Amino acid sequence: MKRPTIKDIAAAAGVSKGAASLALNGRSGVSETTRARVLAVASSLGYRPSATARALSSASADAVGLVLVRPPRALGDEAFFFQLIAGMQSEMSCALLLQVVSSRAEEIALYERWFAEHRVDGVFLVDLLVSDPRVELMSSLGMPAVVVGGAGHHGALASVWADDYAAMTSVVSHLKSLGHRRIARVAGLPSLLHTVRRDAAFSSSVVDGVVVYGDYTAESGASATRELLGAAEPPTAIVYDNDVMAVAGAEVAGALGVAVPQRLSIVAWDDSVLCQHGRLTALSRDTFAFGARAARALLAVLGGAVPTDVEDVLPELVVRGSSGVAPGSA
Amino acid sequence: MKRPTIKDIAAAAGVSKGAASLALNGRSGVSETTRARVLAVASSLGYRPSATARALSSASADAVGLVLVRPPRALGDEAFFFQLIAGMQSEMSCALLLQVVSSRAEEIALYERWFAEHRVDGVFLVDLLVSDPRVELMSSLGMPAVVVGGAGHHGALASVWADDYAAMTSVVSHLKSLGHRRIARVAGLPSLLHTVRRDAAFSSSVVDGVVVYGDYTAESGASATRELLGAAEPPTAIVYDNDVMAVAGAEVAGALGVAVPQRLSIVAWDDSVLCQHGRLTALSRDTFAFGARAARALLAVLGGAVPTDVEDVLPELVVRGSSGVAPGSA
């Protein structure tokens, strides 16, 4: 038993294909009695329009896209993206086309292809670079897109972000209020826009603050921490750019006999089960809600709304056991 | 500048649309010189066939599907699925259509729809139920599918799984060798096939073993643990069905003043950063590789191979600090 097509519906209702199409899509051009008849027939036959055929005649593809550029193996540990995706899904009725690639070039080719093939109606852009070619690409393709997590305004694109600058400032002031002066930072990839933002906020509020760059993996967090703690004047507090690096750092400190938080305070960016269990002070943002917000923004753009920038609520610092008064203070 | 279509290629190469199609797809029916000319034109014009149009004429959709039935919010914490997805992606050149729904009925409707709409070429089935209607559905739809993680043989479907029975047996024998006699288990959803498998293995190797069911969340793991430790004769070892519940359980034990591993041994199913950091003894399987294997299996089925069952390597018990000699033994 094959699925009924619009032709079957039309035949069963005694109208033409075109009339059936108009009736099913709630458009004018058919009488109300005809429309009712077509709809009745369609529901009784269990008619489902083919998204493929619909996409072909330049209508909606009923899907949005997300491309992640990562070594796939490292991805699995990053709860952030999965939370984000889960949040997106919660607000989307359409499907998400997801692909993981290993280079920026592939990513761009994929966006172009998806759009050319009418596979997606729009896309999310994550991991925004300092001067990101994708922004221009989206504009030139005329492809609806939402920038996720890239602070500020990006060409004609809608944007959803949290204020990394203010967040970093709040973290530093918390540490300063505890008496910390030698504060270091284990940052993420320096090519990413939010890293630069945080860097700027960090260096403007911490004098002589040391920054070491990692790549969000436990290994990089561990080695960065070893480097920092091995210095002549080791920091009394370290701010990490994600949870995985922070946890690894805490572990290294323990192995080196550096007591947390007595001799070293640790703050993680992005809260997670990992931080909760490790009792790590963390900058908590609701990534799930963030994803949901991004989805709403994209749906709005797809619905024809003029692209706007939405600023997410400021991440909140959740103080747990890993941060405390600086050694020598109070 | 619009993207070139096959008509443009044909015109530029001086052949018909049909001939161009044959040439581009490496099929016989055109001379080698013509084929070379068409391919040259196509590449010089940057031709990309439209997957949408191709799917319409009952060819490949160049995508596979995965539907997850979860409350979206809980999903983000489960590293397992993201690891799995990452692994799948590593072996797939095509895209993954992902959707999270909240009920089994929606899931089934979605599979039917995707297939009817030619949106996917095949699907992964996860979280297999004891007697799962999806298996029958796939067969009747004629939809290529791979069962992921459902031990045993399922109708005409290919299957990729790890032997939960043997794994559970190995965990129990490890605990027994440490002198444990009162062993309990915090299981996952009882409707899932692998839960039943593990239950069977558990009850056949542990006499009077208590089983409490949870739903993979930290909360359920915590309350199950409280229940077990509050009993008249509390267990000296607990085996958890996932990492999140195990970590929550360890925390509860700590809060209740039950020393781990002196008075209570804890073993988690599925290793993760969480277990590594929490120093939890865990049953480690390479979920990433597992996903990759599932992807290969699906691609094989799509390629026309006869569906086979692939048994994954047996999960390996990684002994860390959370398991030790039973109190009173040795």
Add this chain to the structure above:
DNA sequence: GACCCTAGCTAAACCGGTTTATCTGCGGCT
């Protein structure tokens, strides 16, 4: 020379929708 077969190509149908152009009544207006 008549016949058949095949390689190589073209034209056209098809997939399942949407969109446009066209046709048919019918009512209102002058």
Add this chain to the structure above:
DNA sequence: AGCCGCAGATAAACCGGTTTAGCTAGGGTC
């Protein structure tokens, strides 16, 4: 009566591919 306008429907084109039927020229066979 003659004309216009419009609602309601149909037929046909179109989207961009694949697939099938059909045509032609060349070579081999008897």
